[in-house]
Amino acid sequence: MAGTPTYATPPGFLGVSRQDAAGAIAIAGIPMDIGTTNRAGTREGPQAIRRASRMLVDGAHPGSWVDPATLPLADVGDFALALGDIPGSLALIEDQAAQVEHLVALGGEHGVTLPLLRALSTRMGAPLGLLVFDAHVDTWADNFGQAYAHGSVFYHAIREGLVDPRRMIQxxxxSPVQRDVWDWTLGQGVTVVTAQDVHESGPAAVAARVRQVLGTAPSYLSFDIDALDPAFAPGTGTPEIGGLASWQAQAVLRRLGGLDFRGMDVVEVAPAYDQGEVTALAAATVVWEYLCRG
Structure with missing residues (x-):
């Protein structure tokens, strides 16, 4: 094996040095965590994910045989935020995302997904399909008195018509959830596949269900790292036991080739609680799977 040693990979995601987003799939960090309801620290997530991605630069994907080095990628750095101001930060994120044709976002808390969906839905001129990996439904109308926080993302996305809830699958x-929140979510038409359902049915059946729900129209992927069990992703703010194993999530993602995803994010990586970089590596690998899906 020739070339730069893994540990000397440049600091951009997958070692990417290009910063011009024109015609590229743009990687952007969104280091926001002011809307978290438990442990903060996801502001450090983007840099941790970039560092961990050095493990994924040594060749092509062994399933699709896509080599990310051949893709038009740009790491455009981190988006600007309004310090301590959730609505202000959401507005800034939306404005910056609107300038990017195909965005892959590294969070940051899950609240960043709302302005990303606002920007993409506006560009598409229609509601999007949505695939969410998560431990939590994130359809709370109120988060301890705060209208906009990481637990209300999809409540607002549905209410604002950014996504078609009949083409949304979680x-x-x-996690614990109030019955009225659960009933409201299902009542909108959202398909909820619990962690137990995933364990019992297996990745192939789950991927088939995703394909059935999303169909062929444009969709978005949002991956909250707490979808994984804390054994595989301890570095997150709201861990919940009984989650997906890394291999289960990876096996589902590898069966989604050909779906019309127009962007994605991976969120809720909090490096201060990580062990041996395993959470950051899981998040980086999720992005790698997305880029190499074929």
Whole structure:
């Protein structure tokens, strides 16, 4: 094996040095965590994911045989935020995302997904399909008195018509939830596949269900790292036991080739609680799987 040693990979995601987003799939960090309801620290997530991605630069994907080095990638750095101001930060994120044709976002808390969906839905001129990996439904109308926080993302996305809830599917759900929140979510037409459902049915059946729900129209992927069990992703702010194993999530993602995803994010990586970089590596690998899906 020739070339730069893994540990000397440049600091951009997958070692990417290009910063011009024109015609590229743009990688952007969104280091926001002011809307978290438990442990903060996801502001450090983007840099941790970039560092961990050095493990994924040594060749092509062994399933699709796509080599990310051949893709038009740009790491455009981190988006600007309004310090301590959730609505202000959401507005800034939306404005910056609107300038990018195909965005892959590294979070940051899950609240960043809302302005990303606002920007993409506006560009598409229609509601999007949505695949969410998560431990939580994130359809709370109120987060301890705060209208906009990481637990209300999809409540607002549905209410604002950014996504078509009949083309929205959530995988890995297992956290405590109020019955009225659960009933409201299902009542909108959202498909919820619990972590237990994933364990019992297997990745192939889950991927088939995703394909059935999303169909062929444009969709978005949002991956909250707490969808994974804390054994595989301890570095997150709201861990929940009983989650997906890394291999289960990876096996589902590898069966989604050909779907019309127009962007994605991976969120809720909090490096201060990580062990041996395993959470950051899982997040980086999720992005790698997305880029190499074929």
């Amino acid at each position: 995988l890995g759900i297992r």
